[in-house]
Amino acid sequence: MTTHKLLMLPGDGIGPEVMEQVRPLATLLGQAGVARFEVETGLVGGCAYDACGRAISDADMALAQAADAVLLGAVGGPRWDGVPYDVRPEAGLFRLRKELQLFANLRPAVCYPALADASSLKRELVDGLDLMLVRELTGGIYFGEPKEILDLGNGQRRGIDTQVYDTHEIERVGRVAFELARQRGNKVTSAEKRNVMKSGVLWNEVITALHRNEYPDVHLEHQLADSLGMQLVRAPKQFDVILTDNLFGDLLSDVAAMLTGSIGMLPSASLGAADAAGGGRRALYEPVHGSAPDIAGKALANPIAMINSFAMCLRTSFGLVDAAGLVEQAVANVLAAGLRTDDIRTPGTRTLSTGGMGRAIHDELARLLG
Known part of the structure; x- marks a missing residue:
């Protein structure tokens, strides 16, 4: 052995x-x-x-x-x-x-038939649910610099966290998501906040180019992260592989977990x-x-x-x-x-x-x- x-x-x-x-x-x-x-x-x-x-x-x-x-x-x-x-x-x-x-953090959300009634959503919305959330794990706002609390004087302080992504960080986690999609339903939904965040604009551009150059056979759609959160509790079975950054992945994966009945049900892999x-x-x-x-x-x-x-x-x-x-x-x-x-x-x-x-x-x- x-x-x-x-x-x-x-x-x-x-x-x-x-x-x-x-x-x-x-x-x-x-x-x-x-x-x-x-x-x-x-x-x-x-x-x-x-x-x-x-x-x-x-x-x-x-x-x-x-x-x-x-x-x-x-x-x-x-x-x-x-x-x-x-x-x-x-x-x-x-x-x-x-x-x-x-x-790359992989978080599957699978609803066992026996637990469909334990979900906070109606059975017909979650029965048969099988989605994979791919979260970038070593960049973004949790690791960006500067990260500090400044004393501004007069009793005022300022907390600073910095959202930073480079092209190669986005590309490598994007490849993980596209490769997984090829083994599943062949669909990737990429989520960011390009409407208010420059890092979201870059994320969208890099994933779009990666899809065009290396994975044109996989269906790609883009959604704003807040809209995707709403869709997760409206019609979660529309998703196959969800790709997103460190912060939004942290939030959305917990939402996806509760669709299955309990956060105590779901594993993850960090690769x-x-x-x-x-x-x-x-x-x-x-x-x-x-x-x-x-x-x-x-x-x-x-x-x-x-x-x-x-x-x-x-x-x-x-x-x-x-x-x-x-x-x-x-x-x-x-x-x-x-x-x-x-x-x-x-x-x-x-x-x-x-x-x-x-x-x-x-x-x-x-x-x-x-």
Whole structure:
């Protein structure tokens, strides 16, 4: 069997609880002869700050650099609200993204038939929903300079964040979106705010030229980001691949998540550039949800987003397409059997704890593996 080096960074809040549900699945796949996983564990976020005064240590960053893929749970919580800005829990996640050069964030929004009634929208609007949001991850307003708070005197201060994009940053994430569209419904919707932002004007021009020169076979449409947000809650099934920048992607992906019934359902992948020699690429996989400190330690967290992030890892980083499909099928079968966590429960279903849902998916995967 091929051995894959996997780094687990459970993080804060519910992160450790949902990450713990992945380990038995990796063990089961190893026992079934699918692949062997060499698993290491590190600290990121608030727990890392408590341990070493930084949101991720240099040692754990080195482990991430050496791993074939990284799984991350969640970071942050009110416990660390008072720590210095540059060592806040989220700084660990930003460092991983920056130093691993993870520029493309893939966030699928898939509505399982069994959960269509759990969505905040009507069943007919979300039943069969399958869209992919591609978010640029290492540029834009979260990383642009200057980024500061200035003292203007007389009790006045000014907060500054800078939205900056270069042509090559837009092109490389655009290629990811167009390539994905070719494997799906062959449609890309690019979203920006070209009506009020110069970076939006450039984004629109670069994506238009990239489409014309390299992907004329893919259908491309442009929408203003605020209009796209409205369309997501009006008629979400019109979209296939949505391409957008760091800030708008952050906002729109959470809207897309809730279309499926719960933010606890959806995984994500953050990808770097493909290696020219072997075709591999650095990647980090994490649930879309946050650390949810209000339910941490109560066995209420939904582990499905974390488990589906592992499935994305199997498919994208390790090439284990069949195994990824079996994990996703196990999730679908458990939901179809009426098993739920608290966030997605409906009348007539059976509510499970975090561990209970993890065990149910494990047992169903074992059945599918034969």
